[in-house]
Amino acid sequence: MRYFNGRQLCATSLLLLLNAQTALSDLGITVNNDDSYISAAKEVISPMMEFYKQNQTEGIPGKLTDTWYIAGSMFMTLIQYWQASGDDTENKIVSHDLMFQAGENYDYFSSNYSQWLGNDDQMFWGLAAITASEAGFPERDGKPSWTSLARAVFNEQVERWDSTTCGGGLRWQVWPYQAGYGLKNAISNGGLFELSARLARFTKNDTYQDWAEKIWDWSAKSGLMNVKNWNIYDSVSNDDQCKSPDNHQWTYNYGTYLAGAAFLYNHTNGDEKWLKRVNGLLATSLQTFFPKKFGGNTMSEVACEPIMTCDRNQICFKGYLSMWLAFTAILVPSTRDQILPKLQGSVEAISTMCNGQSDGMSNLCGLTWGAGKFDGVKGLxxxxxxxxxxxxxxxxxxxxxxxxxxxxxxxxxxxVPSSGESDDPSKPKPITTADRAGAWILMVIVSVAITGAVGWLVKP
Incomplete structure (x- = not known):
């Protein structure tokens, strides 16, 4: 018989305890096992919803501290999860809060926030709404349909199409006093392209497809998208007529254009033009965002992950691209064999990474999926x-x-919304007088503040 001294027993006990904790905290995902996926998702959703409750601004449904769109993209994700899993645990919250933030005109441009929103902020709520339509998410009695909410976002955004510089395009921000108003960026234009494509397929209304074609053509011509190497750049500037694109590479920019192209391929019954575009964007996406460092099958936000500088927005991006890759594989079946190992490799990495614990919560997921363990980045x-x-x-x-x-x-x-919006989506709903008045007042306040500050600085 072998005997252990006290120190050996302590060390052995500690090792067993640590191994047990690791086993318990791992999500336990088995590839191709739906039950394991759903069980893991529930473990991830529990702290996510706790963060959601903790960060609601003064208890306002769907409004998080220092951000507005992230709740909309969370609802988009939860609706897609429900459709794929059948788990309706969060449906009541999603349904209420998604409609609550539609605002007084049911256009996701409430006067409470419209003075500082960007086009990309509003766009994510529109994508959540069209996701609800495509998923068959239950409609709300006495309320507009989810499709009409998505259409209202489309109508307002195409009204903002700006041909005064760069031959067209959607600006990043809505109002001239906002930083970023001088930029036309990929997520705003790509997001509107995706929304247009999905509305075209869902409604079979040619107006949406016409706009999707227009946005794609402008994006390729403006320099936001290089159709020779299929790179998508983050933004272009009005100052130089969009000639010098920002070279930052983000997963969600690729995801919006890729998903939109996939929806249009399916909508057009396999048009070779859209297949070529899907294949081009997919090849660059897989090459760029699945680095060899993690084995080539685990997604990484390469512009900020390696140096751990991703902000709260950028932390979200990989989840969007993942779901949009899945849409691509479903709608363009020839891409499935390329996409499947990437998503499976990523979910295996997620399973081992989501083992963080903090403030009574477990299964916290960090930033870097390929890290093999929780890296300390936590939050919704x-x-x-x-x-x-x-x-x-x-x-x-x-x-x-x-x-x-x-x-x-x-x-x-x-x-349609009760505001009397036209049934014809080719006639966009303009920004309301109340929106413009509120923005003008805010611009005056900002201008006065700046003038006062400059006057104080130059005062002798």
Missing amino acids: EAQMSALGGITANLMLSATQTPKTIDTNPNADEGT
């Missing part, structure tokens, strides 16, 4: 990104094609 955004990675695998397992008006007639875009 990290949980949502991981949930997107898990959901993408569920989507491929279910292979449920997004619905159209034929299979979800309850989501008719003709159910």
